[in-house]
Amino acid sequence: MMGKSWGGFNALQIAARRPEALRAVIAVCGSDDRYADDAHYMGGCLLNENLTWGSVLLTLSGLPPDPAVVGDAWRAIWLERLTRGVFFPEVWLRHQGRDAYWRRGSVCEDFQRIACPVYAIGGWADAYTNAIPRLLSGLRSPRKGLVGPWSHNYPHSGVPGPAIGFLQEARRWWDQWLKGIDTGIMNEPPYRVWMQESVPPRASYAVRPGRWVAEPSWPSPRVTTRRYALNPGGLGETSGPETPLAWRSPAATGLAAGEWCSDGGEGEAPGDQREDDAGSLTFDSEPLAERLEILGAPVVALELAVDRPVAFVVARLSEVFPDGSSSRVTH
Numbered sequence: 001m002m003g004k005s006w007g008g009f010n011a012l013q014i015a016a017r018r019p020e021a022l023r024a025v026i027a028v029c030g031s032d033d034r035y036a037d038d039a040h041y042m043g044g045c046l047l048n049e050n051l052t053w054g055s056v057l058l059t060l061s062g063l064p065p066d067p068a069v070v071g072d073a074w075r076a077i078w079l080e081r082l083t084r085g086v087f088f089p090e091v092w093l094r095h096q097g098r099d100a101y102w103r104r105g106s107v108c109e110d111f112q113r114i115a116c117p118v119y120a121i122g123g124w125a126d127a128y129t130n131a132i133p134r135l136l137s138g139l140r141s142p143r144k145g146l147v148g149p150w151s152h153n154y155p156h157s158g159v160p161g162p163a164i165g166f167l168q169e170a171r172r173w174w175d176q177w178l179k180g181i182d183t184g185i186m187n188e189p190p191y192r193v194w195m196q197e198s199v200p201p202r203a204s205y206a207v208r209p210g211r212w213v214a215e216p217s218w219p220s221p222r223v224t225t226r227r228y229a230l231n232p233g234g235l236g237e238t239s240g241p242e243t244p245l246a247w248r249s250p251a252a253t254g255l256a257a258g259e260w261c262s263d264g265g266e267g268e269a270p271g272d273q274r275e276d277d278a279g280s281l282t283f284d285s286e287p288l289a290e291r292l293e294i295l296g297a298p299v300v301a302l303e304l305a306v307d308r309p310v311a312f313v314v315a316r317l318s319e320v321f322p323d324g325s326s327s328r329v330t331h
Contacts, residue, residue: 002170004028004154008128012135013105016113024117024177026170029152031131032111032138035102039127039261040092045312049260054089061085111138117177118143121166123150123158124196124208125269127261130297136191136218144173144185145218147193149208151264159264160205189214195293198319201327203258203271213295223295228285230302235285245281253279254314257331273318273326284320298330 001011001022008030015025031037039049062085064078095101103109118139120132124147132145146169150158156166172183196210215222229239258270300315316331 002026002028003030005030005152009034009105012107012114012118015116015118016107016110018113018115022116024119024173026119026121026173027135028121028154029123029126029128030120031128032106032108032134033131034105035098037128037130041096042127042260045314046093046096047260050092051089054087054092057088058085108134108138111135112140114139115141117141117173119146119170119173120144121146121155123148123153123155124194125149125151125160125205125262125264127152133191133218133296142177142186143190144188145191145193149194149196149205149210151262151268153264161207189216191215191218191220193295195295199327200321201270201272201325203267203269204265205269215295220295226292228283230283230300235283247281249281250279257328270328273316273328274324276316277318277326280316294329 001014002025003009003011005028008027010030011025011027012030012032015022035041036043039047039053041047041050062082065074065081067074070077107114118135118141120135120143122129122132129147132147136143136145146155148155148158148164149160149162151160153159154166155164155169157163158166169185172185175181176183176185192212192214194208194210195213196208199205199208228235228237231240232243232245233240253276256271256273256276259265259268262268298317302313302315304313314331317329318326319329320326
């Protein structure tokens with residue numbers, strides 16, 4: 001079974017149900033976590049995508065059936081479908097916490113339910129990349145992970161490039177697990193990623209320069225954690241005195257974020273972050289003395305007090321260039 005986006009979600013969810021006929025899956029641009037890593041409440045924060053995708057889904061669910069399939073009853077079926085239409089954002093807003101509604105479709109709740117081989121694929125410009133290392137770490141069945149520079153697309157049409165021969169890679173996977181042919185795919189490193197080079201901020205990229213790297217496992221013994229302290233004067237390798245810092249960002253902060261789930265279109269990537277930085281509480285490091293490569297999901301630990309009933313916090317990691325421009329690395 002193979003799918004992209006919701007099809008990738010479905011591949012993982014069906015795998016967790018263990019149907020006898022399912023021998024392997026390829027999940028492209030899918031997530032293991034329907035609540036904290038999906039289009040609704042990323043990290044617990046309500047996304048605009050909750051309304052955008054919900055409106056699109058409402059429209060799609062109201063399309064008429066094909067008369068060639070259902071016959072002369074197509075109009076009656078269509079009207080019934082329109083009568084029963086659901087405004088999905090309203091449903092999702094009734095589930096703002098991690099309740100049974102979200103847990104039901106989140107395979108991360110119990111990775112051991114999946115027994116078949118899984119190939120998880122995504123891109124750095126996609127919204128669901130974090131699921132891939134979690135699947136590699138949590139699954140016990142045969143598994144592989146692949147992350148390119150791509151947005152929410154299949155890798156053979158991946159933007160930003162370079163694209164790859166995804167269909168050839170998929171055939172190797174299916175031959176291995178459906179036909180019993182030893183293609184050598186399981187002898188290769190289980191986790192391969194496109195290590196992107198530093199580039200100035202732009203709202204669109206045709207190609208992201210970089211190189212392929214591979215890890216023998218995930219978590220990888222070759223990746224070490226580097227810790228920084230959020231000191232009032234900036235990022236430090238050691239913590240300074242504990243100091244409360246008060247901040248309220250302007251409501252427009254975040255307009256430079258780009259699309260939450262980019263398809264690679266013009267203007268969808270996060271642009272220069274300087275304007276958003278100006279509306280944010282920032283912590284700058286000293287200029288880096290040597291090359292720094294990041295592989296993995298950065299984590300921030302905060303102690304917060306708020307004077308409003310509802311509030312949210314967004315943390316961004318950006319690279320600041322000598323000319324002052326700021327390029328978002330992750331968030």
